[in-house]
Amino acid sequence: MAFEIVRPADTSVAQFFQRSERENLKSFFGFSVIWHEQSHDFAAVVGGATVGALTIRIAASLAHVERLFVRPADRGAGIGRALLANSEDVANYYNCHKMTVLVPSGSTAQRFFEACGYHQEALLPQHTFKIDMSVLRKFLL
Numbered sequence: 407m408a409f410e411i412v413r414p415a416d417t418s419v420a421q422f423f424q425r426s427e428r429e430n431l432k433s434f435f436g437f438s439v440i441w442h443e444q445s446h447d448f449a450a451v452v453g454g455a456t457v458g459a460l461t462i463r464i465a466a467s468l469a470h471v472e473r474l475f476v477r478p479a480d481r482g483a484g485i486g487r488a489l490l491a492n493s494e495d496v497a498n499y500y501n502c503h504k505m506t507v508l509v510p511s512g513s514t515a516q517r518f519f520e521a522c523g524y525h526q527e528a529l530l531p532q533h534t535f536k537i538d539m540s541v542l543r544k545f546l547l
């Protein structure tokens with residue numbers, strides 16, 4: 407079969423994946439799947455000002471911490487832990503059995519998540535920006 411590889415400027419690729427999604431997921435997982443993805447934002451607010459925030463993405467009964475940041479002046483006061491705990495409650499509500507996050511291996515972020523009950527599940531050598539990254543997880547159910 408003669409074919410060529412192109413980089414379409416229109417929406418034909420998105421449309422192709424949309425049309426073939428059900429069949430694609432079934433052949434990938436080996437069973438029928440309905441994919442639903444959502445994200446949730448959480449903010450820590452002091453006197454109307456946001457001092458910290460967290461976003462999780464939920465799909466396939468998994469929740470993932472996409473981003474988490476507490477303003478340097480407000481760290482060490484339990485804000486990160488409270489944001490994470492609230493996001494775990496929401497993930498739980500949506501029947502997620504596990505929360506994951508990717509952090510630089512051995513970083514302060516890793517120590518923070520470990521203090522919040524997360525454990526290293528995998529080490530990805532020379533990953534983001536070629537540094538070693540740890541996949542951390544906490545089982546929720």
Ligand SMILES: CC(C)(COP(=O)(O)OP(=O)(O)OC[C@H]1O[C@@H](n2cnc3c(N)ncnc32)[C@H](O)[C@@H]1OP(=O)(O)O)[C@@H](O)C(=O)NCCC(=O)NCCS
Pocket residue numbers: 471472473474475476477480481482483484485486487488507509514515517518519521522
């Ligand atoms: C990581 C971060 C979110 C922590 O937020 P925080 O509000 O300071 O954290 P908390 O005060 O809720 O700390 C919770 C626990 O984590 C641990 N912890 C927090 N920062 C730590 C650090 N720098 N080193 C070691 N442990 C730390 C503490 O043990 C603390 O437990 P304790 O309350 O019993 O002392 C914050 O430092 C930050 O925004 N860092 C930069 C961005 C980042 O790394 N984000 C995570 C990537 S997804």
